[in-house]
Amino acid sequence: MDKTKKKELQILACKVRIGIIEGVFHAKSGHPGGSLSAAEIFTYLYFKEMNVDPQNPHDENRDRFVLSKGHTCPGLYAALSLKGFFPWNEIKKLRHIGAMLQGHPDMKGVPGVDMSTGSLGQGISAACGIALSAKLSGADYRVYTILGDGELEEGQVYEAAMFAKQYKLDNLCAYVDFNGLQIDGKITDVMSPLPIASKFKEFGWNTIEINAHDFDEIDAAYTQAKSVKGSPTVIVAHSIKGKGVSFMEDQASWHGTAPNSEQYKIAIEELNAALAELGENK
């Protein structure tokens, strides 16, 4: 990836993080930790990888995205808004009664959301269905999904893993946000889904491990995924929960907690400083 593109993506990831904090703060609830850890992947998918057009959100040939870990939609919403699917102002109405943006993604109400999700384990299956549809129709769109590492405790994930291999869904690319934490603590303390990559490998998937916060590695992984025939790909991305906001980093307690006014101020200041460092004015 050239340096200009990489910098553009880094700036956008920073703006996605600002959107996450804005949304969750104004909602006084929501899930900042796992949204922040996935800021780079949301950014990469919408600004580099996927063929989507905010002017034509239902285009039959568009690439599809399913947020299997639906609770981290503040990150998705920020990316969609930055891409032009809806005004930024909606972010500040997240989770408010009568507002467009629900606590979990609602495909009927939000332009750009391809599947309603929120109940863990179901999104990857729906992504399989979308990918299978392309195979049946000879369409060449690709399907992307993001799972949480805690989500891998849901048995349905492995039903989907078998299905995707059985039907050779090489147009499906899953991404596991491996931040190591879930609501009740470390994934290894609660119910370890480890090892992740080798599990998927045994199910017949192409597997790639990367650093979730490095756009070069993300880019290389998605490029490689597209070259694989006959197998779905999973990208296991080592991430830091709460990434980008110092006091939220690597803390399970920020899984589903909103910042108070003081914390909000600090978080936004930190993110604006990061933007400035990238040469971008807020």
Added chain:
Amino acid sequence: MIATRDSYGEALADFGSVYENLIVLDADLSKSTKTVTFKKKFPDRHINCGIAEGNMMSVAAGLATTGKIVFASSFAMFAAGRAFEQVRNSIGYPHLNVKIGATHAGLSVGEDGATHQCCEDIGLMRTIPGMVILNPADDVEARAAVKAAIMLDGPVYMRFGRLAVPVINDKPGYKFEIGRGIELCSGEDITIIATGLMVPEAVKAQKLLDSDGIKARVINMHTIKPIDREIIIKAAKETGVIVTAEEHNIIGGLGSAVCEVVAEEYPVPVIRIGVEDVFGRSGTATAVLEYYGLTAKNIYSKVKNAVFLKRQNN
């Protein structure tokens, strides 16, 4: 005599030629659910999901987002029971165009016993907003239900049986319309509202009652949701007492749906015939139905008693 699951499989094979975007999913039960009939004709559009009903329902949802008409089949126990939450969240909430073809519903599964005799499915499905529930009584109605489900854009739960049942709707003028009950016999003394395989039993009971001088109205309620409020209210007003008959728990199914309408609109006594909040047991289908009182004979005696009480009160 033909089981509605057979009618289902044949209807899918018929409509498969008309609708090229019709996809059928099954969970390793295609020989039992009869989707195998579709598979023989359209092997590429029949997707076996293996023994993984939760995944199947979410896969169905994903397919439906791309404009496919998806039929997902398993036994009622696993389609509505095991996969309830996938049906609710992946299919129901986004109101996707998925048709759930649930076979082996009710006690008439027979020998397999309680673990496979699903008498809770209507209750479960009824609580999902926007879910249409069809419970056809025979071959003619099962095929009509499949057609109506295809014509409707949105989720439909269809309930089919394992047991061969008589064909009663092969009459000129028969018309299947979602949400419209069918009056099979007129009568002013009492109304029997039946669904599924209890419809022919209700018709048999009506004949016995007629010879006793009791004029029972019989309604075939093939759609449980949206329920035909009009035909229920009319029956309540004109006959003053209603008996419901279903192969389902008396909690949550047709009997409950009728009670809800009557209680709100025109309160009259309602007697619910069905599985009385117990689990089933093994036996031949007919023996099990007899054991739990899902027979014309039981309808007959419950109606006689209800009419006696009604006349006493008047």
